[in-house]
Amino acid sequence: xxxxxxxxxxxxxxxxxxxxxxxxxxxxxxxxxxxxxxxxxxxxxxxxxxxxxxxxxxxxxxxxxxxxxxxxxxxxxxxxxxxxxxxxxxxxxxxxxxxxxxxxxxxxxxxxxxxxxxxxxxxxxxxxxxxxxxxxxxxxxxxxxxxxxxxxxxxxxxxxxxxxxxxxxxxxxxxxxxxxxxxxxxxxxxxxxxxxxxxxxxxxxxxxxxxxxxxxxxxxxxxxxxxxxxxxxxxxxxxxxxxxxxxxxxxxxxxxxxxxxxxxxxxxxxxxxxxxxxxxxxxxxxxxxxxxxxxxxxxxxxxxxxxxxx
Amino acid sequence: xxxxxxxxxxxxxxxxxxxxxxxxxxxxxxxxxxxxxxxxxxxxxxxxxxxxxxxxxxxxxxxxxxxxxxxxxxxxxxxxxxxxxxxxxxxxxxxxxxxxxxxxxxxxxxxxxxxxxxxxxxxxxxxxxxxxxxxxxxxxxxxxxxxxxxxxxxxxxxxxxxxxxxxxxxxxxxxxxxxxxxxxxxxxxxxxxxxxxxxxxxxxxxxxxxxxxxxxxxxxxxxxxxxxxxxxxxxxxxxxxxxxxxxxxxxxxxxxxxxxxxxxxxxxxxxxxxxxxxxxxxxxxxxxxxxxxxxxxxxxx
Numbered sequence: 001x002x003x004x005x006x007x008x009x010x011x012x013x014x015x016x017x018x019x020x021x022x023x024x025x026x027x028x029x030x031x032x033x034x035x036x037x038x039x040x041x042x043x044x045x046x047x048x049x050x051x052x053x054x055x056x057x058x059x060x061x062x063x064x065x066x067x068x069x070x071x072x073x074x075x076x077x078x079x080x081x082x083x084x085x086x087x088x089x090x091x092x093x094x095x096x097x098x099x100x101x102x103x104x105x106x107x108x109x110x111x112x113x114x115x116x117x118x119x120x121x122x123x124x125x126x127x128x129x130x131x132x133x134x135x136x137x138x139x140x141x142x143x144x145x146x147x148x149x150x151x152x153x154x155x156x157x158x159x160x161x162x163x164x165x166x167x168x169x170x171x172x173x174x175x176x177x178x179x180x181x182x183x184x185x186x187x188x189x190x191x192x193x194x195x196x197x198x199x200x201x202x203x204x205x206x207x208x209x210x211x212x213x214x215x216x217x218x219x220x221x222x223x224x225x226x227x228x229x230x231x232x233x234x235x236x237x238x239x240x241x242x243x244x245x246x247x248x249x250x251x252x253x254x255x256x257x258x259x260x261x262x263x264x265x266x267x268x269x270x271x272x273x274x275x276x277x278x279x280x281x282x283x284x285x286x287x288x289x290x291x292x293x294x295x296x297x298x299x300x301x302x303x304x305x306x307x308x309x310x
Numbered sequence: 311x312x313x314x315x316x317x318x319x320x321x322x323x324x325x326x327x328x329x330x331x332x333x334x335x336x337x338x339x340x341x342x343x344x345x346x347x348x349x350x351x352x353x354x355x356x357x358x359x360x361x362x363x364x365x366x367x368x369x370x371x372x373x374x375x376x377x378x379x380x381x382x383x384x385x386x387x388x389x390x391x392x393x394x395x396x397x398x399x400x401x402x403x404x405x406x407x408x409x410x411x412x413x414x415x416x417x418x419x420x421x422x423x424x425x426x427x428x429x430x431x432x433x434x435x436x437x438x439x440x441x442x443x444x445x446x447x448x449x450x451x452x453x454x455x456x457x458x459x460x461x462x463x464x465x466x467x468x469x470x471x472x473x474x475x476x477x478x479x480x481x482x483x484x485x486x487x488x489x490x491x492x493x494x495x496x497x498x499x500x501x502x503x504x505x506x507x508x509x510x511x512x513x514x515x516x517x518x519x520x521x522x523x524x525x526x527x528x529x530x531x532x533x534x535x536x537x538x539x540x541x542x543x544x545x546x547x548x549x550x551x552x553x554x555x556x557x558x559x560x561x562x563x564x565x566x567x568x569x570x571x572x573x574x575x576x577x578x579x580x581x582x583x584x585x586x587x588x589x590x591x592x593x594x595x596x597x598x599x600x601x602x603x604x605x606x607x608x609x610x611x
Contacts, residue, residue, distance in 0.1 A: 035482065073370075088421055192345075194372070195372065245337055245341070248341055248413070252341055252414065253343055289330055291444075292445040293334055293445075294335060295444070295445040295446060296338065296410055298534065299441070299445070300341075300412060302447075303412060303439070303529050307334060309414050309418065309528060310343065310413075
């Protein structure tokens with residue numbers, strides 16, 4: 001393919017102290033069959049390993065832009081930094097432990113290139129989980145194929161289940177999106193004016209889907225690494241508390257942004273969040289103040305269930 | 311999506327005690343569905359704990375938050391007045407650290423102001439859900455009990471009379487949303503007198519004297535009822551406030567209903583007697599003479 005005529009795709013790799021996996025992630029971008037890609041790496045590491053790995057590549061690949069943060073700015077701000085430093089018309093994040101299928105960008109881009117009216121905001125796909133050694137793990141409910149043929153969904157169809165079920169669209173590595181569809185005032189990872197702390201991907205997808213449609217490709221085009229435990233099993237109490245606040249925000253801001261207008265979906269979302277809070281309260285190693293935060297969210301859900309005042 | 315921004319609402323958060331409740335209160339503001347808010351935090355504590363948390367956990371993720379540290383602690387009411395002067399919004403809602411907003415609070419209250427083209431509404435309050443020190447919902451107390459089963463727009467004089475006579479069911483500073491320019495006296499002041507403890511009531515009276523109030527029947531905030539809440543109050547502090555409230559508000563047309571007035575006077579005298587007759591903790595001679603003087607003035611009503 002002649003790279004000159006193709007739109008620029010930015011692949012953004014925010015990374016933190018994970019040099020070993022990062023090497024595979026970077027390699028999977030360099031092997032992409034799509035010809036016009038820039039790679040933006042924002043390195044939050046507190047050691048030099050990633051820096052040392054990148055140096056020889058910088059000589060050979062002018063398309064790689066590498067930024068080392070003077071100090072660890074945390075995952076969310078590191079995402080935003082990579083986004084702000086990129087210039088592609090289309091964006092695909094790549095988590096430092098995930099990998100692309102070699103044809104990922106090439107298979108996804110035609111949906112944007114042929115979309116003359118710019119109706120499509122994002123393209124996602126089926127994806128596989130892999131273990132620490134890169135071996136494929138059988139599909140779970142979180143990544144199993146949602147459609148057997150290519151599906152085009154409107155924003156509501158694609159976005160409602162993010163709140164009422166789980167993030168079925170995928171982690172940041174899975175999705176390629178149109179930069180223009182993210183409003184200038186909304187940074188990556190914000191929804192309805194608030195920057196998310198855990199579900200930055202959910203926030204971004206919900207914001208993008210207000211502007212357009214989504215394409216789902218049933219082929220496996222990315223590989224998502226699971227480190228331990230089952231899919232979605234993250235018992236880190238701090239991240240789980242962030243996730244709880246994010247979920248509450250998503251619910252209360254859903255209808256004013258066009259989501260969950262259907263009563264059934266709305267009730268389903270409340271139930272999903274109630275279950276999440278109940279599991280956290282009973283099974284997570286949380287302290288008193290965190291428990292109290294969960295109680296506050298439960299009190300709010302008890303009110304909205306009756307009043308439905310959004 | 312609505313492209314015209316509604317008026318700016320300032321959420322004013324004083325911090326007096328600790329970070330435990332404060333962080334959750336701040337999160338309850340971050341959930342608000344109203345799109346145009348500023349959050350101003352005045353930290354009146356004498357440690358750096360709150361500052362550390364705000365700078366690490368909140369400021370990097372929100373452009374709406376302004377954090378100010380009082381280098382020297384100032385009296386409680388002064389902090390609320392400082393915050394009022396810091397506010398750039400057209401509307402004000404305080405949030406005390408122990409209380410919490412329900413996510414639609416500001417949006418639902420602002421709807422009343424936005425529909426009120428003649429600007430006759432001067433105060434909007436709501437039912438509030440009481441919670442205990444662990445955040446669990448608890449049964450209503452006399453002053454939190456739901457007053458109306460539908461949203462009600464109430465004449466300011468009637469609203470004020472009912473508050474004076476029947477307890478402050480209008481709400482704590484966290485409960486009420488008001489227009490900044492309607493508060494024509496500093497927060498906690500009514501008729502030139504600065505309240506010692508019931509300063510929320512003082513300001514609600516300032517607002518009721520100018521127009522109507524709205525009571526929303528749904529729970530739009532959570533008020534924490536726990537022993538330490540009123541630690542800063544003394545048993546004498548309500549007396550002067552009450553005297554002023556009774557005499558000054560009459561001059562503005564409140565308490566014209568004599569049976570209302572008499573009921574209030576009787577309760578007031580009972581409160582004074584409870585201090586005078588407190589054998590375990592008797593009042594000082596100065597306090598006794600002041601209390602007796604109050605009783606004498608009340609007898610003339």
